[in-house]
Amino acid sequence: MLAAAIPARLPASVEEVQALVAETAAHGRRIEVIGGGTKRAVAPVTADVTLSLAGLDRVIDYAPDELVLTAQAGARLADLERLVASEGQMLAFEPPRWTDLLRSAGEPTIGGALAANLSGPRRIRAGAARDHFLGFSAVSGRGEVFKAGGKVVKNVTGYDLMKLMAGSWGTLAVLTEVTIKVLPAPRTATTLLLFGLPDARAVQAMSQALNGPFEVSAAAHLPPVAAGAEMSVTALRLEGFEASVAARAEKLATALRSFGHVQTLDTDHTREFWAEVREVKAFARDPRPLWRLSVAPSAGCQVVAALEGDALYDWAGGLVWLLTEAEGPAVHAAAERAGGHALRLRGSGPAFAPLSSGLATLNARVKAAFDPLEVLNPGRMAP
Known part of the structure; x- marks a missing residue:
């Protein structure tokens, strides 16, 4: 039989992966599947074998x-x-x-x-x-x-x-x-910045920008805690050829005049800014539980207000990064009411929301078709 605890296995071919999965399943054991292992903290898996794909890197x-x-x-x-x-x-x-x-x-x-x-x-x-x-x-x-x-x-x-x-x-x-x-x-990029907008007003600005002919490629709102400043920052990215970006930026700044004065970032600073938004750098060192909520953009503000915490809004408000001490069931319920779902990235408790009976039945059927013995990452998404 396989040992109860062994180092990560690093197969070098598809055949080795297949043999490892078949052998583990035959012994009634379970496998944790990882790539670089960077997301293991999200819904940790208890398994007998760790299968790392780091060796399949060509x-x-x-x-x-x-x-x-x-x-x-x-x-x-x-x-x-x-x-x-x-x-x-x-x-x-x-x-x-x-x-x-x-x-x-x-x-x-x-x-x-x-x-x-x-x-x-x-x-x-x-x-x-x-x-x-x-x-x-x-x-x-x-x-x-x-x-x-x-x-x-x-x-x-x-x-x-x-x-x-x-x-x-x-x-x-x-x-x-x-x-x-x-x-x-894109050849070049620029970011238009608005300052001091409340969350709901920022969502209006982002929505107006996205619904116009400006080809906005990113829209985010950072309240003061997320911005690391006294005022909030609302950001809109434009990308493409230099002449096109310049023309669209001028028109967008005019369209957003009612939301306040617009400042811009050049290409290099634009890349730095959106890399930090992508990686949620503002919340990386905060010890509070962290949630990732995918909701209707118009509803994100209400979710944050109901749960009490500090947020960063990406995807024009459709992706809410939330630091909150609220209980897991309350967060999941608030996200569901807002037309979406929540994932706990840090903190104790289940990462994924419990499935409704209908979805649980469908999920079980899909799981049975691909992994009937529940060998792979057992319990990660559903108990």
Whole structure:
């Protein structure tokens, strides 16, 4: 039998992953699946074996002309971003790291980013990680290798298993190879800043900017605690060719005149600012429990007011980072009333909200199809 506690296993091939999963399942044991191990603090898993994909880190194929990249799931995000940047391209869903936020070591991987469906500030324009997920190879909890999707942007064959795997947090299958869409990187960027707006007023400003012809690629509001200043900061990012960005910035500043005086950041400072928003740097060292709420943008302010805490609003108010001592059930209920859901990233208690009976039944059926013995990341998303 397998030992009750052993060091992380680092398979070097798909065949080794398959053999490890099959062997572990046959012995009635459980597996913790990790990439770089940077998200282990989110809903920690109790398992007999840790399977690390860090050894599967090669780029399989990169076709800049086709805007498609295929890599093993353990490929590091930093390496992939450098690779595509050398061709003037980017991972448009702007995947966050959260290493400081979760106080973790290790290097985030592409497989981990997709498994958790992690998207940064550009989500409001470019879409979520799952929208860039074209195909994959994986090993199910049955120890079977299977594939889905393809290596083209338009793929209409079969079921869209990519959207099922994105956000499953490694509970359905072990991703071994992924194919993603990449996009041209913007030539220049600027950020328009408004100061001193209350939360609700800031949401109005961001909504007006997004509903206009300005092609805003990021919108965030940082109340004083998040901004580290006496006044709040509301930020709107524009990207593209220099002449286009300048023209749109001038028109947007005019459109926002009723919200106050507008200041701007140049390209370098824009990149620094949005990297800090993406990584929620303002809350990285705060000891309070931290929640990530995905809600209707118009409802985020009410959720924060009801729960009492300090917030940072991204995605034009649709993503709320909240530091609060409120009890877990209260946070989950408030997020649900606001048309969304909550995830606890730091603090004690369940990370994910309990499922309704209908969703629990559906979730159990999906789990039974891919991992009937509950070998993979047991209990991470649902007990």
